[in-house]
Amino acid sequence: MLAVVLLAGGGIRFAGSGGDESKPTAKASTDPGPGPTGDRGGGKAGKPSPAARDLRAEADALNAERGPGEAKVLWLQEGGVDLPRNGSDVYGPWIVGDTIVKAMFQTLSGYSVTDGHQKWSLRMPSNLCAAPSRATADGKIVLGIKSGHGDRASCDALQMVDLTTGKAGWHKTYERQGLWDGLSHVAMAINGDTVTVGRTTRTDAFRVSDGKVLFGKLPGNCQPFGFASGPEGIAATSCQTAADDHKEQQVQRIDPVTGKVQWTYKVKKGWQVAQFYLASPPVVSLKQDDKWAILVLNENGTYRSQLIGGTEDYVTECDEDLLTDGKSLDNCLGVAADDRAVYLATKPDPAARRPTNKVVAFDLNTGRTKWKAAAPAGQTLMPMRVEGGRLLMYLSAGKNKGGGIASLPPTGGTPQMVLRHPAAAAAVERDFFASRVAYLNGRSFLVHARISGIDDEAEKSMKSIVGFGN
Structure with missing residues (x-):
């Protein structure tokens, strides 16, 4: 089973209601090694960092201070790699x-969810530059890597990997044509056995299992520039109206195997598709400069509603908010949706001594508020996804308060804790201020979306993953 992973921006109010063919090298990890402390094999020379530390003692010390009902710190990991x-x-x-x-x-690295022991490590021929938010149902993924080295290396190579074993599969390059294509960020997604590689002017699609080309540039001047991962082929499409203008956009359902367009919804001119919060039914984030709107479509691509935000400010934290090369159109924390409602987090008051916020549910048919639920004092709630009929949310750590995973029923009310992180680890958890949050099978993980430091030692010692569970 695969986890849905979400990014952990700034608040915003709604805008009214209207070729390198060298192969990766794999290294299986069969000995205990240095423990869950770093990405062995990911340094500049492909060697373990001598600064990597065993953090099991730190985790044990935090667990010794656990209170009743609190989960354990399963393991901690440092960056442990000398980065550029x-x-x-x-x-x-x-x-x-x-x-x-x-x-x-x-480097791509796999770790045991229970204790952080490195199970395998796979070295890429060059730097990673893009990736889908999800893998296939059987654990395969295709990563974007650069086809060369140096500042001018282009993100135009693909590497398939089996995430279960860490074994590399097919590897190929694709052509980026023209100035717009060459300069645009890459947005990757997986739909069934298809991986799409979107850019400003086109998307190329490949079969994940064997790398076969499925489709490229489509007929006409409107081309998809990014898909949302998942079973449905929902795409954001840009229509070129002049040599330097790509702001007429559409939402389309496209068959991910053939590239055939099944329906089209034209976005109001000047607005751009920013994110897909849900593919079925389509819930779409639209941006125009500092304006924001959330559009809900019917399954056949016709208009259903637009959310009416009122006087609240809302916040989402998405891949698009990071200064990264590879973008994703489907990876956000702070928003979730199902077939009944869209759930958003309000922006906490940054001037408050103990910032807190609310989760707001909006009816899909009317766009109006259904209910609001308050976060505990001094903490914030960020919707993640709907599972088993309940809204799952990440509860941030507060001062001397552990965070965790909380839930709400479709009717709202008071959030109930699903997994409570230990208060003793609150300081560690609060350091993951720009992180991705994963929750699956009673375990939660915070993973920094970027590793950096003021010097090499700070970079290596920056904690990159923390796992919690019972």
Whole structure:
């Protein structure tokens, strides 16, 4: 089973209601090694960092102070890698069975979810530059990597990997044509056995299992520039109206195998598709400069509603908010949706001594508020996803208060804790201020979306993953 992973921005109010063919090298980890302390094999020379430390004693000390009903710190991990200047983006995590996987710099690494022991490590021929938010149902993924080295290396190579075993599959490059294509960020997604590689002017699609090209540029001047991962092929499309203008956009359902357009919804001119919060039914984030709107469509692509935000400010934390090369159109914390409602987090008052917020549910049919639920004092709630009919949320750590995973029923009310992180680890948890949050099978993980430091030692010692569970 694969986890849905979400990014942990700023608040905003709604805008009214209207070719390198070298192969990766794999290294299986069969000995205990240095413990859950770093990404062995990911340094500049592909060697373990001598600064990597065993953090099991630190986790044990935090657990010794646990209170009743609090989960354990399962394990901690440092960055442990000597990175280029300005640090490195972290892709993932992806959870497959009992393995959690992250990708950083030039290395993909798999760790045991229970104790952080490194199970395998796979070295890429060059830097990672893009990745989908999800893998296939059987644990395969295709990563974007650069086809060369140096500042001018282009993000135009793909590497398939089996996340269960850490074994590399097919590897190929694709052509980026023209100035717009060459300069645009890459947005990757997986739909069934298809991986799409979107850019400003086109999307190329490949079969995950064998790398076969499925489709490229589509007929006409409107081209998809990004898909949302998942079973449905929901795409954001840009229509070129002039040589330097790509702001007429559409939402389309596109068959991920053939590229055939099944329906089209034209977005109001000047507005751009920013994120997909849900593919079925489509819930779409639209941006225009500092304006924001959330659009709900019917399954056939016709208009259903637009959320009416009122006087509240709302906040989401998405991949698009990071200064990264690879973008994702479907990876946000602070928003969730199902077939009944859209759930958003309000922006906490930054001037408050103990900032807190609310979760607001909006009716899909009317766009109006259904209910509001307050976070505990001094903490914030960020919606993650709906599972088993209940809204799952990440509760941030407060001063001397552990965070955790909380839930709400469809009717709202008082949040109930699903997994309570220990208060003793609150300081550690609060350091993960820009992180991705994963929750699956009673375990939660915080993973920094970027590793950097003021010097090499700070970079290596920055904690990259913390896991909690019972």
